[in-house]
Amino acid sequence: xxxxxQSSRYLVKRTGEKxxxxxxxxxxxxxxxxxxxxxxxGLRLIYFxxxxxxxxxxxxxxxxxxxxxxxxxxxxxxxxxxxNQTSMYLCASSLPRTNTGELFFGEGSRLTVL
Amino acid sequence: KQEVTQIPAALSVPEGENLVLxxxxxxxxxxxxxxxxxxxxxxxxxLLLIQSSQREQTSGRxxxxxxxxxxxxxxxxxxxxxxxxxxxxxxxxGKWGGADGLTFGKGTHLxxxx
Numbered sequence: 001x002x003x004x005x006q007s008s009r010y011l012v013k014r015t016g017e018k019x020x021x022x023x024x025x026x027x028x029x030x031x032x033x034x035x036x037x038x039x040x041x042g043l044r045l046i047y048f049x050x051x052x053x054x055x056x057x058x059x060x061x062x063x064x065x066x067x068x069x070x071x072x073x074x075x076x077x078x079x080x081x082x083x084n085q086t087s088m089y090l091c092a093s094s095l096p097r098t099n100t101g102e103l104f105f106g107e108g109s110r111l112t113v114l
Numbered sequence: 115k116q117e118v119t120q121i122p123a124a125l126s127v128p129e130g131e132n133l134v135l136x137x138x139x140x141x142x143x144x145x146x147x148x149x150x151x152x153x154x155x156x157x158x159x160x161l162l163l164i165q166s167s168q169r170e171q172t173s174g175r176x177x178x179x180x181x182x183x184x185x186x187x188x189x190x191x192x193x194x195x196x197x198x199x200x201x202x203x204x205x206x207x208g209k210w211g212g213a214d215g216l217t218f219g220k221g222t223h224l225x226x227x228x
Contacts, residue, residue, distance in 0.1 A: 042220040105157040
């Protein structure tokens with residue numbers, strides 16, 4: 001079974017802190033994604049990576065950066081956390097759409113910024 | 115740009131009923147359509163993936179159908195149980211656009227009354 005692991009299920013940080021959210025997948029997937037999910041707004045794509053060291057901005061990249069140094073790991077970085085970044089963060093991975101394109105999600109990381 | 119709509123946003127039915135959840139999309143040029151389940155505070159769990167060349171997929175009490183010409187997919191749940199209570203989301207993978215052209219609906223929140 002595909003496993004996508006997010007390192008932290010719950011985090012509480014203070015405004016201005018630097019925050020790292022880690023995601024690891026074990027199925028050699030090329031594609032990895034970071035979404036945030038807020039009530040009423042659905043899932044919104046922050047960043048997408050289709051290969052090591054490759055990244056593309058999603059719909060809401062402002063205030064975030066990402067790192068993909070190894071194929072299995074995709075990190076989301078909040079350089080200076082703000083209260084409006086309080087949210088559920090979801091990592092996902094998949095084979096390309098020209099393969100099956102099936103998407104697998106991690107358990108989510110609930111971030112609270114005080 | 116692809117739009118994915120799920121109606122109704124919420125549904126409450128007695129245990130034992132068969133039910134249908136709806137997902138509509140505006141652009142029929144898709145690679146696949148995927149159904150997910152999300153329990154409160156958790157990530158998304160993949161239920162069924164229908165490739166564009168397929169009409170339906172089945173897993174246990176779940177059956178998903180795809181009609182590209184009408185821009186619709188349905189998720190049929192037979193003999194519903196309280197454990198089926200969750201939010202169900204659909205997502206299309208399009209032939210165009212970055213991030214594998216993924217577009218999510220906002221979900222149907224399902225409650226099965228014991």
